[in-house]
Amino acid sequence: QLEKRMGVAAEFTGLDGMMEVSDFAPSDNTVLRQSLEQEEAKRKAADIAEILHNAGDSMSARERNKLKRKAKEIAKSKEQERRLNMSSGSLTDSMNSSGQDKKEFKNVVTEQPQKNDKLVIEAVADTDAMIHNENIWPFHLICAVLLNELFDPSWEVRHGAAVGLREILKAHGTGAGRTADAEPEEQTEQNRSWLQDCCIRFLCVFALDRFGDYVSGDQVVVPVRETCAQAFGALSSMMPAEHVLLAFNVLLELQKSEKWEVRHGSLLGLKYLIAVRRDLIET
Helix, strand or coil: CHHHHHCCCHHHHCCCCCCCHHHHCCCHHHHHHHHHHHHHHHHHHHHHHHHHHHHCCCCCHHHHHHHHHHHHHHHHHHHHHHHHHHHHHHHHHHHHHHHHHHHHEEEEEECCCCCCCCCEEEEEECCHHHHCCCCECCCHHHHHHHHHHCCCCCHHHHHHHHHHHHHHHHHHHHHCCCECCCCHHHHHHHHHHHHHHHHHHHHHHHHHCCCCEEEECCEEECHHHHHHHHHHHHHHCCCCHHHHHHHHHHHHHHCCCCCHHHHHHHHHHHHHHHHHCHHHHHC
């Protein structure tokens, strides 16, 4: 459940379960296509046999071969006519459905590298309605992307996501996850839930990240864990005391790991947590 919550489960990443039973069993579309092809072949054979039967047996071999070719062409034209009649209904349905969904798309003019004066108009998904939703937190969508990119295979992407989350949390963390149409108590719970989810992801980065850049000798730079620890510190300043203590206990558990990268990540998290929540240390 934790993997699904973080968006790194097999159904989201595609790194596991790449072969399913459905991959080996023919789909309904495949069976339908095969049956249609068989019916088409039977109709063609029946049309050719009917033409040859009407021609009689008084023809030479050359004339019969010529008639066979002509019969195949006639059968082919008949089949195309059947397909056209069958597809007319589905074409009308698709046009109606596209008219209903037209509001979800918008036309944009695409600049082309050619030197001519032609303009190309493309229909693209209209994301303005999703982005400019006045009820949700303005940074909801971008933070959802950044939280998933914390687990990207490339360390540059993980580092960039951590930097973005750090800056957003420092400036707008108190409004994270809130919806405008909710009651004040519900908004507070929404904010706590969002911050807790973000905290879990940072703790997972401390436990999973292994990237380190050895500068010289025994000196190592860990940009992903360092930046995540800074974002974790900004996050800890807004979390309730009970959630901070739970995260503190998790960091202490990570100190028992045999991997030095895990212990180092937990130390970085403890450093920034203690720096911003001295009120808990003093009590």
